[in-house]
Amino acid sequence: MDPNLKSPRLERRILIKMRNVEFSYPGENFRLGIEALSFAGGARIALIGPSGCGKTTLAYLMAGLLRPSAGQVWALEQALHDATDAELRHFRRNRVGFVFQQFELLDYLSAEDNILLSDHLAGRVSRDRRDQARHLAKRVGVGHRLRHRPATLSQGERQRVAICRALLHEPRLLIADEPTGNLDPDTTELIMDLLHEQVGRLGCTFVMVTHDHALLQRFDHCLDCRAVSSEQSA
Amino acid sequence: MSGTLGLALRHLRFHRGRSLIILACLTLVLVLPITVNLLLSQYQTGLLARGAATPLLLGARGSRVDLVLKSLYFESDYGDRIIESDANALREAGFGQVIPLHIRHRVLPHANAEVARSLQLDDAPLVGTDLGYFDLRGLSAAQGSLPLFLGDAVVGARVAERFGLTLGDHLVTRPERAYDPGRSFQLKIPVVGVLAANGTADDAAVFADVRTAWVVDGIGHGHDAVDQIRDPSLVRRETDSKGVLVATPKLARLQEITPQNRADYHFHGDTDGFPLTSAILVPHSDKMRTIAKARYGSNETLFLLEPSAVIQEVMGLVLRVKRFYDTNLLLVTVSTALFMALVILLSARLRQSELETLHKLGAPRRTAFWLLAWEIIVLLAISTLLAGTLGLILNWLVSSRGLSLLSAA
Numbered sequence: 031m032d033p034n035l036k037s038p039r040l041e042r043r044i045l046i047k048m049r050n051v052e053f054s055y056p057g058e059n060f061r062l063g064i065e066a067l068s069f070a071g072g073a074r075i076a077l078i079g080p081s082g083c084g085k086t087t088l089a090y091l092m093a094g095l096l097r098p099s100a101g102q103v104w105a106l107e108q109a110l111h112d113a114t115d116a117e118l119r120h121f122r123r124n125r126v127g128f129v130f131q132q133f134e135l136l137d138y139l140s141a142e143d144n145i146l147l148s149d150h151l152a153g154r155v156s157r158d159r160r161d162q163a164r165h166l167a168k169r170v171g172v173g174h175r176l177r178h179r180p181a182t183l184s185q186g187e188r189q190r191v192a193i194c195r196a197l198l199h200e201p202r203l204l205i206a207d208e209p210t211g212n213l214d215p216d217t218t219e220l221i222m223d224l225l226h227e228q229v230g231r232l233g234c235t236f237v238m239v240t241h242d243h244a245l246l247q248r249f250d251h252c253l254d255c256r257a258v259s260s261e262q263s264a
Numbered sequence: 265m266s267g268t269l270g271l272a273l274r275h276l277r278f279h280r281g282r283s284l285i286i287l288a289c290l291t292l293v294l295v296l297p298i299t300v301n302l303l304l305s306q307y308q309t310g311l312l313a314r315g316a317a318t319p320l321l322l323g324a325r326g327s328r329v330d331l332v333l334k335s336l337y338f339e340s341d342y343g344d345r346i347i348e349s350d351a352n353a354l355r356e357a358g359f360g361q362v363i364p365l366h367i368r369h370r371v372l373p374h375a376n377a378e379v380a381r382s383l384q385l386d387d388a389p390l391v392g393t394d395l396g397y398f399d400l401r402g403l404s405a406a407q408g409s410l411p412l413f414l415g416d417a418v419v420g421a422r423v424a425e426r427f428g429l430t431l432g433d434h435l436v437t438r439p440e441r442a443y444d445p446g447r448s449f450q451l452k453i454p455v456v457g458v459l460a461a462n463g464t465a466d467d468a469a470v471f472a473d474v475r476t477a478w479v480v481d482g483i484g485h486g487h488d489a490v491d492q493i494r495d496p497s498l499v500r501r502e503t504d505s506k507g508v509l510v511a512t513p514k515l516a517r518l519q520e521i522t523p524q525n526r527a528d529y530h531f532h533g534d535t536d537g538f539p540l541t542s543a544i545l546v547p548h549s550d551k552m553r554t555i556a557k558a559r560y561g562s563n564e565t566l567f568l569l570e571p572s573a574v575i576q577e578v579m580g581l582v583l584r585v586k587r588f589y590d591t592n593l594l595l596v597t598v599s600t601a602l603f604m605a606l607v608i609l610l611s612a613r614l615r616q617s618e619l620e621t622l623h624k625l626g627a628p629r630r631t632a633f634w635l636l637a638w639e640i641i642v643l644l645a646i647s648t649l650l651a652g653t654l655g656l657i658l659n660w661l662v663s664s665r666g667l668s669l670l671s672a673a
Contacts, residue, residue, distance in 0.1 A: 095624055115629065123626030134621040138278030139271075151627045153267035179278075 044104075045071040045203065045235045046092050051101035053087060062087055064101070064258050069251065071202070074229065074236045076246050079255035085239040086207055088255055092237060093126045093205045094118040106202050123148060127196030127234070129225070131208040133188040135180040135195075141167070141187075142176035145194040159198075166194045170224050186217040190224065197228050204229060206238040210245070222248060268631060272638035283643065286607060290647035291654070293600050297593050298655035303662060304586060308579055314464055315572035317401070320556065322346060322354060322362075323542040323567050331567065332574045335542040337465040338367050338389040342541070349536035350566060351543040359556040360547035363400060366392030366477040367541045371417070371470050373427045374434035374452060387438050388423045389469050392477025400546060401466055407431055408457030414479070414529055415521025417453040417472045421461035429455050434520075435470060437480045451480050452520035475531075478538055479521070484531035608636050 048067040054060060062084045069075055077085040090096040091103055094110045097118075103110040106125050110118065122128075135144045145163045149155045167173045170190045172183075180188055189209060196204060206225065210218040222245055229236040238249070246252050276283040314336050323331040324346050334342035348364070355362045372387040397403075398410055408431045411418050419429055429435075435453045453472065461467050478484050521529060531538070545568065547553040560568035612619070612632075619632045 119626040119628060121626070122624070126626070128624055130621075130624075134617070134624075136271075136618055136621075138275045143274070148625060150267065150271055151622070151625075151631055 044068045045073075045106055046237075047102075047104040048091070048098075049102045051091065051098045051103060053084075053091060053096065053098050060084065060087075062091075062255075062258055064088075067253075067258075069235060069237075071235055072233050073251055074226070074249045075238070075251045075253060076249040077237065077239045077253050077255055078241070078243070078246070081241075083255040084258065085255045088253075088258070089205050089207060089237050089239050093128070093203065094121045123151075124199065125202050127199070127201035127204040129189070129192050129196045129204070129206040129209045131211040133180070133185075133192045135188055135192060137180055140177050140179055141172060141183065141191045144180065144191055145176075145198055147195055148199055163194065163198055166198060167191070170194055170228075185213055186220060189213065189217075189221050193221070193224060193228065197232065200232055200234075202234050204232075204234050204236045206236070208239050208241065210240070210242060218242070218245075268634040269638045269642075272635055272642060275635070276639055276642060286643050287647050287650070289603070290600070290643060291650045293596060294647055294651035295654045295658075297596075298651050299658045300586075300589065302655050302659045304582070306659060307582075310464065311575045311579060312572065315575035318544055318571045319360075319547055320545040320553065321542055321567070321569045321571050322350060322545060322560070323569065325563075325565055325567055328567065328569055328574050329578055331542060332569065332571045332578075334367055335365055335544070336571055338391060338469050339465075345539045345541060346543065346566065347536065348538045348540060351540060352536065354543065354545055354556070357556070357559070358548075359552045360545055361396055363396040363544040363546070364393060364474045364540050365397075365542045365544065366474050366539065368539075369477060369480045370438045371435040371453065372438055373429065374436045386426065388420070388427075390417075390437065390477060390480070391469050391471050392474035393471060394474060396546075397471070397544070400544065401462065401464070403459050403462060403466055405457040406460040408455070410457055411472050411476070412456075413523075414473055414475050414526055415451075415453060416456040417470050417476070418457035418459055419455055420459050420467040420469050420471075422467040423470055424455075424458045429458070431455060431458070450519065451476075454520075454522075474540070476521070478531065479529065481539065483533065483538055484529055604640060608640060611639070612636060 046067070046069040048064045050066070051062070051064040053062040060082070077088055079085050087096060091098060091110075092105055094103075094105065094108075094113065095118075098111055101111065105121075108117075108121055108125075110121070113121065135141075136147065139147070139150075142160070142163060143150065145167060146155050146159065149159050164173060164176060167176055167190075170193060172187050172190045172194070175183055175187055175191075180191070183191065189212075193209075196206075204225075209225065210221055213221060225236070225238075226248055238245075240246075315332070318336055321332065321335050323335065323342075327342065330342035333339050351362050351364050354360075367389055369390040370387040371390045391397075395410060395412075404410075405418060406421065408418065409416075417435055419427075419435075423429065433455045435455060437451045437453070439450055453470075453476065459466065459471075475484065545556060547556060557568055557570075560566055615635075619635075622631055622635075
């Protein structure tokens with residue numbers, strides 16, 4: 031936490047910044063409160079804590095998926111607390127990459143089309159983009175599985191496809207929500223190596239939600255969300 | 265293909281079983297109204313055109329609709345008859361050209377004649393008329409000639425195709441009553457021409473001179489010259505009151521009119537009393553049309569109708585019935601729309617996690633709508649196309665294969 035944050039305009043190197051943020055889900059007792067928080071560009075941040083403490087909520091606030099009840103959130107120099115829904119969607123689509131615990135691949139698309147999902151949604155898939163997707167898939171070791179549908183891929187392969195989908199548009203912020211939660215230890219190591227390698231290659235900020243303390247040594251910062259959340263009495 | 269349409273197509277293909285079921289449901293719902301509308305439109309056009317091409321129709325009072333259907337389509341149970349003198353009266357009044365129509369008998373290929381005595385084999389109406397009919401309808405012989413002589417027949421294009429008839433083949437009239445040789449007389453008729461198809465009821469009929477029809481009626485016949493017959497059991501030597509030799513019932517009637525025996529055919533009685541179904545009047549002018557209609561307006565036994573007006577009435581009735589059908593169609597459409605809404609709702613629920621993922625990835629708000637909407641649009645478009653194609657095929661089958669009620673199949 032950094033209580034001495036200055037204007038985001040003056041701190042170009044700071045990519046994520048929160049000030050006096052409050053968040054709660056309607057009808058629930060959970061509450062997240064952050065007085066001040068900032069991370070520099072290229073930082074690798076692990077969000078830890080027990081289930082229900084607000085790790086995913088905090089990551090989603092950074093990614094513009096959730097809007098704070100109060101306070102200010104800047105990410106990649108964009109004021110997410112003031113942004114319209116369309117601006118937030120544009121922000122996520124173009125500047126943020128997501129990797130989920132359940133992979134969240136579309137079952138009716140091939141691995142290649144899943145990687146190219148954003149381009150499909152935009153209505154254009156250029157030949158260059160397709161080449162780029164194939165190159166990326168080859169780099170993470172699923173180049174030979176591009177024509178397969180998710181149902182025929184192993185867990186590790188699915189997560190690698192999901193990582194390719196998250197990285198194809200070269201995001202400046204990568205949010206991974208327990209990406210190794212469903213993987214065995216060997217595959218977990220493999221995926222973590224892959225994620226860090228790609229994050230290093232792209233130089234993006236990496237925020238990962240995890241329960242696995244064995245992985246924390248790979249991160250620059252570790253934030254225990256119990257410190258910023260609370261359960262209010264009914 | 266990319267974009268939401270591309271994704272929708274991939275989703276439909278992936279869930280092809282579900283897609284095919286919905287497609288079949290929609291196609292079945294759509295095919296009936298499309299077919300009915302196509303057929304009705306075709307019938308309406310055909311009926312009105314044929315009605316308009318038949319200026320006036322003389323017939324015995326009774327059902328106007330039956331008279332028109334019988335005279336224009338050779339169908340219906342219209343049984344009232346006029347007689348030749350009624351047609352002659354029109355001729356003598358100088359109103360215009362009078363074309364007799366005698367539509368009572370049916371014919372079938374000679375090869376089927378024996379079987380037809382006991383079975384309901386396919387047959388065709390025999391229309392006795394004169395050459396004026398062919399001019400009126402614009403009919404010409406694609407092969408052979410028109411029926412210029414007594415005993416000749418020309419067949420419509422569809423009859424020729426259905427029975428595999430060519431020039432020189434023979435038709436035989438169908439006995440009116442099976443197992444009644446005493447009453448039934450079967451005349452063997454050679455095919456001297458095949459008419460070019462014109463897409464009307466004429467394609468499904470056989471035409472002969474009206475005198476040929478009278479021969480089938482039994483009014484005219486042919487047999488050996490009685491003054492040359494020596495067998496006393498065939499001819500009684502004494503003459504009747506008019507001094508004519510009288511044949512006994514044992515004298516066999518000829519069963520076929522040929523160039524050699526054509527001269528032996530003759531009619532007994534006054535031709536003025538010979539029966540006709542109706543007569544077409546082609547007036548010389550509008551004035552003649554008006555005068556003729558006025559003259560027959562008050563006739564107690566005869567009609568002089570404008571077939572187009574009767575057909576308009578029939579179509580009015582059909583369209584009233586169709587309005588009930590349209591109401592039913594509206595209900596079916598509403599129920600189909602509700603069914604589709606249910607499909608969309610269930611689909612949206614099943615795809616909730618997918619739509620949630622798209623939301624997280626920043627897909628525009630309209631993406632979810634279009635993903636579902638495109639599926640419905642694509643399914644509706646394909647099913648409409650399929651139903652339209654099926655409707656056209658059914659329409660073609662009905663119109664070209666003689667399945668129509670009004671085609672004199």
